Amino acid sequence: MTTLGFGSLPVDTTTTAPAALLTPRTLDEALRMLAGGDAAPVGGGVAHVLRRHDHLAPAAAKLVSVAGLPGFGDITVHAEHVTIGAGVRLGALAADERLARLWPVVTEAAGSVATGRIRRLVTLGGNIAARDESHDPPVALTAVGAALAVRGATGARTLAVTEADRLRPDELIEHVRLPLPTARTGSAYEKFLVRGVWEYACVNVAAAVALAEDGTVRQLALAVGSVAGGPVAVDLMGLTGVRPDRHLVAAAADRAAAGTTPYSDVTGSAAYKTRMIAEFSRRALISAIRRAEAPEGEDR
Amino acid sequence: MEVDPATGAVTVLELAAVVDCGTVLNPPLAEGQVEGAIAQGLGMALTERFDWRDGAPTRPNFSDYKLPTAGVMPQLHVEFADSYEPTGPFGAKGVGEIALDPVPSIIASAVADAVGVRVHELPITAEKIYWGMRDEDSVRTTSDTGEEGDGR
Numbered sequence: 001m002t003t004l005g006f007g008s009l010p011v012d013t014t015t016t017a018p019a020a021l022l023t024p025r026t027l028d029e030a031l032r033m034l035a036g037g038d039a040a041p042v043g044g045g046v047a048h049v050l051r052r053h054d055h056l057a058p059a060a061a062k063l064v065s066v067a068g069l070p071g072f073g074d075i076t077v078h079a080e081h082v083t084i085g086a087g088v089r090l091g092a093l094a095a096d097e098r099l100a101r102l103w104p105v106v107t108e109a110a111g112s113v114a115t116g117r118i119r120r121l122v123t124l125g126g127n128i129a130a131r132d133e134s135h136d137p138p139v140a141l142t143a144v145g146a147a148l149a150v151r152g153a154t155g156a157r158t159l160a161v162t163e164a165d166r167l168r169p170d171e172l173i174e175h176v177r178l179p180l181p182t183a184r185t186g187s188a189y190e191k192f193l194v195r196g197v198w199e200y201a202c203v204n205v206a207a208a209v210a211l212a213e214d215g216t217v218r219q220l221a222l223a224v225g226s227v228a229g230g231p232v233a234v235d236l237m238g239l240t241g242v243r244p245d246r247h248l249v250a251a252a253a254d255r256a257a258a259g260t261t262p263y264s265d266v267t268g269s270a271a272y273k274t275r276m277i278a279e280f281s282r283r284a285l286i287s288a289i290r291r292a293e294a295p296e297g298e299d300r
Numbered sequence: 301m302e303v304d305p306a307t308g309a310v311t312v313l314e315l316a317a318v319v320d321c322g323t324v325l326n327p328p329l330a331e332g333q334v335e336g337a338i339a340q341g342l343g344m345a346l347t348e349r350f351d352w353r354d355g356a357p358t359r360p361n362f363s364d365y366k367l368p369t370a371g372v373m374p375q376l377h378v379e380f381a382d383s384y385e386p387t388g389p390f391g392a393k394g395v396g397e398i399a400l401d402p403v404p405s406i407i408a409s410a411v412a413d414a415v416g417v418r419v420h421e422l423p424i425t426a427e428k429i430y431w432g433m434r435d436e437d438s439v440r441t442t443s444d445t446g447e448e449g450d451g452r
Contacts, residue, residue, distance in 0.1 A: 194309060194426050195347045197366045266349060266364045272427040279306050 043126030086125025105187035109140035133230030143206035186291030207284035308430030322385030341403025
């Protein structure tokens with residue numbers, strides 16, 4: 001919560017001090033720079049610019065530019081999975097036609113972030129590493145079961161998207177790994193802008209549904225953002241194996257509302273947001289189910 | 301105008317304004333003044349919300365205090381009354397703010413006409429309409445601790 005202080009803003013020269021921008025050529029070089037302890041990564045630079053806007057000191061004296069590292073800007077469809085480089089801009093992610101066919105929830109979420117000018121700058125890695133519970137891409141990636149491939153000076157490891165808070169300052173997200181959807185999978189993203197103008201979402205919900213050969217639900221996932229500890233992967237245990245009808249949608253939406261803790265802010269009270277989480281969970285699930293049931297080759 | 305019954309969210313589709321500003325001295329300029337005033341009226345009606353605590357605004361920035369943008373502007377129809385103001389220059393009178401004033405009240409009336417909820421305090425938020433449609437004020441005030449009485 002921001003509170004306006006009295007008097008003029010304090011003049012602190014550290015907040016306007018220039019930071020050195022380092023441009024490593026390789027990932028190993030970048031990791032060595034970050035291991036020094038006085039450096040922070042910069043992707044699109046949005047978080048760093050916001051710090052300046054808020055009169056906060058730079059995150060570190062040295063900023064290590066990572067968006068242009070080899071492979072960081074690539075989206076690659078492998079035989080078993082998809083990798084999205086941490087330096088991929090959200091605008092490019094939203095426009096990727098392969099991903100739009102495989103996991104529309106991800107391209108929809110990326111395309112719903114802020115404005116076009118900001119999406120041209122923001123990198124996927126930076127958006128995730130910012131650990132803002134209202135950010136859109138982490139919600140979608142949580143629903144599809146994506147993992148973060150993380151590299152540090154001491155080695156590589158894998159984190160779930162919901163474990164981004166465990167990233168250490170000397171580590172970088174290298175890429176995000178998404179499983180390939182099975183046949184008859186649908187996914188969808190819903191972002192509720194309660195005032196109809198651009199702002200942080202009142203609620204944002206991602207849904208993914210995989211159907212079995214007989215049309216029953218084989219896999220079901222819902223993730224909710226803009227809530228305490230978000231994105232939250234909703235526990236839908238026991239809701240698979242049935243037909244994807246309105247009873248299932250209602251039961252899953254109830255779980256989403258019961259399993260999340262929204263907070264009151266300018267976009268609505270916590271009580272209202274709980275109702276909206278249920279409503280937009282229903283909408284996201286219905287879209288995802290329709291896409292899963294659509295014949296192969298149609299809009300999914 | 302449309303109100304989403306599941307969320308209370310308002311979409312203004314079309315708005316007509318007829319303005320009596322005396323003799324219209326410069327028609328395109330006067331029309332622009334009215335269009336701008338309607339935009340500001342829509343902001344006052346729907347998007348601009350000022351929250352106070354301990355005498356200070358809780359969110360003193362434009363990322364939370366949302367001004368209306370082109371995206372929320374409806375299709376507009378602007379007409380002027382055939383009128384003459386004897387005390388004004390060339391029969392004209394002010395046009396700057398006059399078209400702003402009725403916008404919040406017509407939005408409130410349109411909401412009441414659409415879903416039967418009369419909101420008496422600005423802005424007319426989706427949440428106020430939502431609870432109004434459900435008549436669940438008791439639910440709201442008991443479960444929304446800390447935010448009571450701020451007119452949500």
